[in-house]
Every structure is written in structure tokens, then in C-alpha cells.
Amino acid sequence: MKQVTFDDIYILGCIVAENDLYRHYHYPEMLIRYDSNFIEFKKQPSLTELKEAENYLREFHLRQGQKHVKFCFPENVQLERELVDYLNGSGYENGFLELYAIQPDQFPEVEDQPDIDIQIVTDKNFETYLDLQYKQDLEFGSKFARAKIDLAKRQFTESSIIKIIAFYKGNPAGYVDVITTDKTAEIDNLTVEESFQKKGIGSRLQKFVMDNYPDKAVILVADGEDTVREMYMKQNYQYVGFQYEVQKIEGD
Structure with a gap:
């Protein structure tokens, strides 16, 4: 590590x-x-x-x-x-x-599911990504959601930030951003739409990151009071600090 x-x-x-x-x-x-x-x-x-x-x-x-x-x-x-x-x-x-890190080969195997399609965001599916993100961010207010759209458009041209979207049976269902450096790939903004949760989409998004950055330490930050941190530990992420x-x- x-x-x-x-x-x-x-x-x-x-x-x-x-x-x-x-x-x-x-x-x-x-x-x-x-x-x-x-x-x-x-x-x-x-x-x-x-x-x-x-x-x-x-x-x-x-x-x-x-x-x-x-x-x-x-x-x-x-x-x-x-x-x-x-x-x-x-x-x-x-x-x-709390900061967590994992070597990609330590991430658990994920069962292949034909209903889930993971894609890197390109010009062809960028608007779909934006629409899905906007709907998720509305819980923080329309002003914030619109500002996040503008941010995503600025980041779209940055080579160090990769955006990934998941489809479930053809429907946009989740997304994640990956911020890369020479030694790390940081998972950020990992989101699964509520109606598509518990279908393995979050794990598939993470596995996609692991497969595409096998030589980097994959890192993420979790809210120390959020139960999602327990999921990360079950997935073999190592606690680094607070x-x-x-x-x-x-x-x-």
C-alpha cells in the first residue's frame, strides 16, 4: 500500500x-x-x-x-x-x-450483472450524466444543483478528472468521479439513485475504478458518522486516519 x-x-x-x-x-x-x-x-x-x-x-x-x-x-x-x-x-x-485506501487487487470480486452497464462519460452521454446529477443534488437546493452542473462542465475538460456513469437496464442509475494523480485514484461523488440501490451498482462502479487504475492506490473520504463507512471496510478498504x-x- x-x-x-x-x-x-x-x-x-x-x-x-x-x-x-x-x-x-x-x-x-x-x-x-x-x-x-x-x-x-x-x-x-x-x-x-x-x-x-x-x-x-x-x-x-x-x-x-x-x-x-x-x-x-x-x-x-x-x-x-x-x-x-x-x-x-x-x-x-x-x-x-475518515480517509480510506485500498490496493485495487484487494477489492472483492464482483459478480458480473448484464443489467448493469458502466460507461466513461463522453460527449455522447454527458447530458445524461448532468441530468442524473442535477436530480440528486436538488435535495440541497436548486441553486446548489445548478452550480454543480456548471462545475461538472468545467471539470469535463480536465484530463485528471474522469466521470463514470452506470445504467441499469438502460436507465441512468448512478455515477462516480475519479480524480487521478501519479500515485492515487480518488473516488469522489459516488452516488446511486435511490430506486436503483441494493442492486450492486455502487460495487460495480468501484470495481470499474479498480480495473482501470490497477497501479494506483484508490482512496476516498467518508463522513465519520455515516454508516457507508462500514461498507467500505467490508470491501477491504484500510482506515488511514481522521x-x-x-x-x-x-x-x-
Whole structure:
């Protein structure tokens, strides 16, 4: 297994400010995407440092018309109680991410199912991919769903990002994005439409990734409080580490 860390995870956004304490990521093309507009601490801040970063990010976001504040903390570091108490008392939602990795040959065998057809997204099926993604993203609001369509169109021209779609009996049923580097293939945005779940589509999408990138470590990030992480462990993914994150929408 190639050694991987959260530094290997793709971040959509540019670093607009950096110092010894943190990196500030910003993505003006999609201001409502919290995962692209945040501060990532390089080391655990003191309470004073956290408050200073909080004021800086809040003022920066307000100038952009953004209402959220989000922070990610160093990998595999438990937060000091003083920070936890302040964040909880200030109305932040907190959670943690978990990083998983697998060598493709360790992924379980998947039974071939003629009803499932996995395709790389091209000009011919791109609109179908967009329609399916839009329907899935509507649960987060039409503004977000439309912004994700614009994002997909920008990413479609990037050679390092491959989009894959699954059909079940000819019907669009799921999709996944794969972000590649020299050593990793990152699974992102893995989605199966609700009416097609429990038919093996998610496993087939992942197996397609394993078969196409046999020499790379396949990695993904899971919500540490989501039950889907149990599925990944059953599929032989190895737990690598965790990262705490917090966010708050001003005015809530």
C-alpha cells in the first residue's frame, strides 16, 4: 500500500492566503460550496489563534457575499477541550472525516450483472450524466444543483478528472468521479439513485475504478458518522486516519 494522507485528497479551490498556522482555500466560481471555501489549520491553533482566524475568514466571506465559516483541523489530532467548548458554545456544527485506501487487487470480486452497464462519460452521454446529477443534488437546493452542473462542465475538460456513469437496464442509475494523480485514484461523488440501490451498482462502479487504475492506490473520504463507512471496510478498504471539521452559517 502506498502511503497516503489527507494531503493526497483533491481540494477544489485555490490557496489565497497561507502562513505557518493555516491555508485559506477559496473558489469564487462556487461560493456556496463549503468544501471549497474554508481554512485548513496546519497545526492545532490556540483559542486566541482560532478566534483571529475566525474573524479573518468571516470578514473575507462577508465581502464575497458568503454566510458560512468553515475550518478543518490537522490530520489525526484530537482537539483541545478549550477549543471544543468554544466551538460548541459558538454554534458550530462539528464532525469528522475518515480517509480510506485500498490496493485495487484487494477489492472483492464482483459478480458480473448484464443489467448493469458502466460507461466513461463522453460527449455522447454527458447530458445524461448532468441530468442524473442535477436530480440528486436538488435535495440541497436548486441553486446548489445548478452550480454543480456548471462545475461538472468545467471539470469535463480536465484530463485528471474522469466521470463514470452506470445504467441499469438502460436507465441512468448512478455515477462516480475519479480524480487521478501519479500515485492515487480518488473516488469522489459516488452516488446511486435511490430506486436503483441494493442492486450492486455502487460495487460495480468501484470495481470499474479498480480495473482501470490497477497501479494506483484508490482512496476516498467518508463522513465519520455515516454508516457507508462500514461498507467500505467490508470491501477491504484500510482506515488511514481522521480529520475534524467544523462549520457555521452566520445568522442561523
